[in-house]
Amino acid sequence: MAFQQQETPGADVSADIHTSSSSTPELRYDPAEIEARWQARWAAHPELYAAEPATSRKPKYYVLEMLPYPSGQLHMGHVRNYAIGDALARYMWMQGYNVLHPMGWDAFGLPAENAALKNNTPPREWTEKNIAAMRVQMDRLGLSYDWATEVTTCLPDYYRWNQWFFLRMYERGLAYRKNSKVNWCPECQTVLANEQVIDGYCWRHEDTLVEQRELEQWFLRTTEYAQELLDGLDKLDGWPERVRTMQRNWIGRSEGATVGFAIEGRSDVVKVFTTRIDTIYGATSLQLAPEHPLICAFTEQDPELAKQVSALIDQQNLAREANDVGGIEKHGAFTGHYAINPFTQERVPVWAANYVLLDYGTGAIMSVPAHDERDYDFATKYGLAIKQVIREEAPAEMPAALPFVSEEGVLIDSGEWTGLSCAAAQQKMTAFAKSKGFGEATITFRLKDWGVSRQRYWGTPIPMLYCTNDGIVPVPDDQLPVLLPENVEITQEGGSPLAKLPEFVNTTCPKCGGPARRETDTMDTFVDSSWYFYRYTSAKDATAPFDTAAVAYWFPIDQYIGGVEHAILHLIYSRFWTKMMRDLGLIRNDEPAARLFTQGMVIKNGAKMSKSKGNVVSPDEMIARYGADAARMYALFAAPPDRDLDWQEDGVAGVSRFLSRVYRFVMRHAASARGASPAAELSPAATALLRKLHQTIRKITQDFGGRWHFNTSIAAIMELVNELTAADAAIAEGKIPPATVASILESLILMLAPFAPHLAAELWEQIGRKGGILRHAWPKFDEALAREDQIEVPVQINGKLRGLITVPAEASREMLEAAARADEKVQAALAGKTVVKVVVVPGKLINFVVR
RNA sequence: GCGAAAGUGGCGGAAUUGGCAGACGCACCAGACUUAGGAUCUGGCGGGGAAACCCGUGGGGGUUCAAGUCCCCCCUUUCGCACCA
Numbered sequence: 060m061a062f063q064q065q066e067t068p069g070a071d072v073s074a075d076i077h078t079s080s081s082s083t084p085e086l087r088y089d090p091a092e093i094e095a096r097w098q099a100r101w102a103a104h105p106e107l108y109a110a111e112p113a114t115s116r117k118p119k120y121y122v123l124e125m126l127p128y129p130s131g132q133l134h135m136g137h138v139r140n141y142a143i144g145d146a147l148a149r150y151m152w153m154q155g156y157n158v159l160h161p162m163g164w165d166a167f168g169l170p171a172e173n174a175a176l177k178n179n180t181p182p183r184e185w186t187e188k189n190i191a192a193m194r195v196q197m198d199r200l201g202l203s204y205d206w207a208t209e210v211t212t213c214l215p216d217y218y219r220w221n222q223w224f225f226l227r228m229y230e231r232g233l234a235y236r237k238n239s240k241v242n243w244c245p246e247c248q249t250v251l252a253n254e255q256v257i258d259g260y261c262w263r264h265e266d267t268l269v270e271q272r273e274l275e276q277w278f279l280r281t282t283e284y285a286q287e288l289l290d291g292l293d294k295l296d297g298w299p300e301r302v303r304t305m306q307r308n309w310i311g312r313s314e315g316a317t318v319g320f321a322i323e324g325r326s327d328v329v330k331v332f333t334t335r336i337d338t339i340y341g342a343t344s345l346q347l348a349p350e351h352p353l354i355c356a357f358t359e360q361d362p363e364l365a366k367q368v369s370a371l372i373d374q375q376n377l378a379r380e381a382n383d384v385g386g387i388e389k390h391g392a393f394t395g396h397y398a399i400n401p402f403t404q405e406r407v408p409v410w411a412a413n414y415v416l417l418d419y420g421t422g423a424i425m426s427v428p429a430h431d432e433r434d435y436d437f438a439t440k441y442g443l444a445i446k447q448v449i450r451e452e453a454p455a456e457m458p459a460a461l462p463f464v465s466e467e468g469v470l471i472d473s474g475e476w477t478g479l480s481c482a483a484a485q486q487k488m489t490a491f492a493k494s495k496g497f498g499e500a501t502i503t504f505r506l507k508d509w510g511v512s513r514q515r516y517w518g519t520p521i522p523m524l525y526c527t528n529d530g531i532v533p534v535p536d537d538q539l540p541v542l543l544p545e546n547v548e549i550t551q552e553g554g555s556p557l558a559k560l561p562e563f564v565n566t567t568c569p570k571c572g573g574p575a576r577r578e579t580d581t582m583d584t585f586v587d588s589s590w591y592f593y594r595y596t597s598a599k600d601a602t603a604p605f606d607t608a609a610v611a612y613w614f615p616i617d618q619y620i621g622g623v624e625h626a627i628l629h630l631i632y633s634r635f636w637t638k639m640m641r642d643l644g645l646i647r648n649d650e651p652a653a654r655l656f657t658q659g660m661v662i663k664n665g666a667k668m669s670k671s672k673g674n675v676v677s678p679d680e681m682i683a684r685y686g687a688d689a690a691r692m693y694a695l696f697a698a699p700p701d702r703d704l705d706w707q708e709d710g711v712a713g714v715s716r717f718l719s720r721v722y723r724f725v726m727r728h729a730a731s732a733r734g735a736s737p738a739a740e741l742s743p744a745a746t747a748l749l750r751k752l753h754q755t756i757r758k759i760t761q762d763f764g765g766r767w768h769f770n771t772s773i774a775a776i777m778e779l780v781n782e783l784t785a786a787d788a789a790i791a792e793g794k795i796p797p798a799t800v801a802s803i804l805e806s807l808i809l810m811l812a813p814f815a816p817h818l819a820a821e822l823w824e825q826i827g828r829k830g831g832i833l834r835h836a837w838p839k840f841d842e843a844l845a846r847e848d849q850i851e852v853p854v855q856i857n858g859k860l861r862g863l864i865t866v867p868a869e870a871s872r873e874m875l876e877a878a879a880r881a882d883e884k885v886q887a888a889l890a891g892k893t894v895v896k897v898v899v900v901p902g903k904l905i906n907f908v909v910r
Numbered sequence: 911g912c913g914a915a916a917g918u919g920g921c922g923g924a925a926u927u928g929g930c931a932g933a934c935g936c937a938c939c940a941g942a943c944u945u946a947g948g949a950u951c952u953g954g955c956g957g958g959g960a961a962a963c964c965c966g967u968g969g970g971g972g973u974u975c976a977a978g979u980c981c982c983c984c985c986u987u988u989c990g991c992a993c994c995a
Contacts, residue, residue, distance in 0.1 A: 308912095416994070713936055774934035853929080898976075
């Protein structure tokens with residue numbers, strides 16, 4: 060098979076480069092020339108970066124970087140992301156793995172429509188142009204993607220499977236339709252995703268407040284998997300703790316009980332959710348969300364109340380728009396109605412309150428001012444009763460001021476439950492409520508179902524029909540894909556243009572053959588990115604979303620790399636999608652990615668690079684000035700990959716200088732290395748160089764396997780090169796055997812390969828290596844060669860450095876102490892003092908404790 | 911308010927287990943060289959001091975022969991979440 064060959068075919072290196080004799084002036088490192096030449100060679104041999112099929116016996120390694128939105132321009136965040144992934148992929152190839160390293164395009168989304176409006180270009184044309192431009196940029200970076208598996212989410216080949224999955228979910232009740240509130244930008248005339256609402260304002264119109272609108276929407280039942288999504292986090296130990304915590308908070312599991320309060324004089328029962336049923340004897344009012352159905356019923360009969368409640372709703376909306384729901388000033392309105400506490404039979408007033416959320420729990424709470432800070436604030440403000448029902452076991456410790464929120468107490472004034480601990484009371488009172496039929500144990504999640512309808516054009520059509528006879532009817536599988544019509548006029552009026560296309564909207568019902576209308580909403584683009592990485596394993600499959608055998612081989616993803624900004628949305632949706640597909644019987648893995656790495660942001664002048672701040676650095680410009688190798692290597696060198704990176708152009712220049720030094724050094728000695736024969740005996744200078752070499756190999760190998768601190772890996776290579784160039788004259792004079800030089804050059808170039816692939820490929824040939832470097836084995840380090848025989852050991856007196864002694868690495872405690880005492884400086888410092896204690900740590904230090 | 915991460919020279923950052931603080935790079939300074947190049951090479955570069963030495967990892971305490979690293983308290987920054995009942 061083509062991709063298994065070791066030779067790099069099509070070698071056509073221009074001859075003028077390495078035929079220059081040593082008398083000619085020193086060659087200059089010309090990254091533009093080298094990189095263009097190698098990129099052309101790689102482009103001619105795409106099989107170099109192709110994975111072997113899933114039948115391969117080799118251990119597999121799936122390295123994945125998050126796919127970009129084709130905006131038309133790579134930014135430095137991309138460069139950093141891809142530099143990390145590319146280094147890893149190349150390293151794993153060199154370690155002998157079968158590597159899958161794919162790339163694709165998250166190609167649906169609003170920017171294409173905006174661009175269409177602005178430039179009068181069809182979204183597809185704009186998107187395709189951008190993909191082409193970014194592809195060129197990626198190639199100029201020398202990234203090792205297997206383009207045969209490219210996935211573009213806006214192609215019918217791909218999005219038809221979005222529709223297919225949607226139908227499968229519909230069949231299982233995982234996709235459903237309901238009325239719901241959505242973000243609406245009056246300027247765009249469209250629904251916005253939550254992430255497109257920035258501090259209450261539209262992301263496109265910075266001074267347009269987003270409104271809430273009620274619309275019929277399609278939802279995916281992510282809550283079905285809430286518990287599993289939560290439990291799964293415990294097993295994802297290859298994910299950053301930070302991301303796991305964020306997801307746990309987002310899922311927001313809360314254990315408690317629902318309790319029904321009957322409304323006096325009516326047949327209604329208000330259900331409240333509480334985590335503290337043990338405090339129910341202290342409940343002195345009910346607080347309902349202003350949009351609670353019961354409040355709506357009350358306001359219909361009470362215009363004065365309606366006015367007050369509508370003010371509460373306004374306050375909530377304002378707070379939501381200002382993105383400060385937490386900071387809202389508490390207000391409420393007494394409804395004039397009372398409810399009966401099912402435990403005490405007491406009458407409690409029913410209020411509407413602006414701090415109660417309709418969409419969490421039951422949208423209603425029992426207010427226990429003595430034991431909840433919020434309820435306390437509210438009760439004091441409106442003069443509601445405060446009744447304490449829990450006492451701490453050590454009453455002396457009890458704070459004088461309410462609220463007293465502890466859960467470490469005993470119930471008081473709570474009827475038959477008095478004297479129980481809070482924990483015991485919670486259990487027993489819940490059981491009691493259940494036995495009496497007015498309550499039950501409830502687990503509430505903050506996670507909500509995923510609203511996937513978008514009133515936009517550039518997305519996957521939702522494959523549903525509305526028939527006057529049959530109601531909601533799914534599009535049959537054999538009619539997929541429901542193609543997104545093209546040549547559509549996109550206007551400022553907003554809403555989906557699909558609704559204005561009779562030829563799209565009007566169709567026939569597959570059930571009754573009568574007239575039916577198509578759903579004109581499209582799917583959220585997060586649907587596209589929820590499973591794209593499965594498609595990479597069999598991107599051209601026309602009969603299924605992916606080949607299950609290929610997925611079984613490649614999954615889970617061994618290493619997923621991307622920005623932490625996707626910690627919640629994309630990474631929860633993907634996990635949900637994986638579990639859903641598993642339950643369809645398509646895959647066996649429970650989680651998409653075994654390991655996740657979240658890289659830091661790219662910063663310039665103290666702020667995240669962004670157009671609005673005007674501190675964007677263009678990758679093209681960096682490549683033009685310093686070369687792709689320098690730009691990539693700088694992205695890895697300037698900071699550990701998980702931390703924010705401060706982009707400093709002088710730093711790129713520094714890396715470029717380093718690569719230039721490597722180039723010139725290797726070129727100076729390439730000729731002699733080419734004809735080298737093994738050396739009989741090594742000089743001390745040669746041994747020292749070999750030692751440094753093996754220490755460097757060890758360090759970088761460990762960095763790849765461990766902390767991924769490529770900044771120190773690259774620093775180690777720089778140290779090695781510093782030692783090598785210092786030995787330049789010795790090498791030229793033949794004091795270092797050519798065979799040693801050859802093996803040092805070889806390892807040096809191999810170590811550079813993951814970070815500076817163009818230069819490494821070039822130098823690899825320059826030292827006479829014929830086979831491609833990409834699949835050449837990573838150098839092995841020899842512990843014996845890496846070991847120092849003489850080491851410098853610090854000598855301290857009372858913990859302060861007073862001298863350095865050079866001793867054999869294996870020196871015993873006695874030898875160390877003797878050597879230390881023999882040292883002039885130490886002797887001087889010890890003179891006239893009494894040594895109370897000597898601490899000797901072999902290989903580390905000696906410390907004399909003196910008086 | 912809650913949670914997480916971080917705070918080290920002029921700057922980016924080193925210092926897996928407590929053991930020479932400042933690797934590597936940038937900037938800067940001095941010198942060499944000249945095929946004046948976005949050069950290159952050599953040396954210097956935490957602060958104070960002539961030196962011996964002293965002081966230095968956000969601040970204050972502590973443990974230890976020894977603390978950037980461990981413990982306690984506090985400050986600052988960044989990022990999440992935020993009336994979640």
